[in-house]
Amino acid sequence: AQTVTQSQPEMSVQEAETVTLSCTYDTSENNYYLFWYKQPPSRQMILVIRQEAYKQQNATENRFSVNFQKAAKSFSLKISDSQLGDTAMYFCAFMKHKSSGANSKLTFGKGITLSVRP
C-alpha cells in the first residue's frame, strides 16, 4: 500500500519570501504520479502542480516548483515570492501509473496549513 507523509502541520512565511513544504511517500511502484493540491478557505481543492515519476526534470508552474528526489521518495513544493493568496492548506498526493493496472487510487497526505504574513 502507498502512504504519503506530511510531517509539518503548519508553516508561516513572510510575503514575498520563499517557503518549502515537505512531503515523503512510500511505494514499491516504479511508475507513478505525484501532485500538490491547494485548499484555500473556500475549501475548493485546486491542483498546483503535477510530477510524473519517470521524468527526471522537476515540474514548475510559475512561482511553484518541486524538488523530486525519487530515490529518497521525497517530493517537496517550493513557493517563490509568496503572496497573501497563497494562504491555504496544501496536500501532497500519490497515484500509481495507469500502466500498473487497476486500482490506481489517489492517496493524500494529512496536509499542511500555510500562512502568508503581510
Added chain:
Amino acid sequence: DGGITQSPKYLFRKEGQNVTLSCEQNLNHDAMYWYRQDPGQGLRLIYYSQIVNDFQKGDIAEGYSVSREKKESFPLTVTSAQKNPTAFYLCASSILGGEAFFGQGTRLTVV
C-alpha cells in the same frame, strides 16, 4: 461548462437515518472518488470507482455505500452504521493517471 457538481452543500441528518450525497460530472472521466475530510486528518478515501458498475473500498469504507450505474454519477450513502458521520465530504473525478478535479464539497452534520 464542464465540471463536477456536489449537492447539497449542507446536509443535516438525524440519528439513525441514511442520507445520500450526490456527485455528478460531465468531464467524461472514468475514475471517481469520495473522500472524507476531518480537521487534522487530511483527506481519507472512502470509495473509488474506475469504471461503470465497479467500485473499490478505500481506507474508511465502513458505514458507507456507493453505486456507479452511470459514468457521470457516483452517489455516496452515509448509513446509520456510520457512527461519526459529521464531516466535510469531497467528490472528485479524473482520467486514469490524470489530475483529479474536485467538487465544492458537502458539509454533513448529525443533529
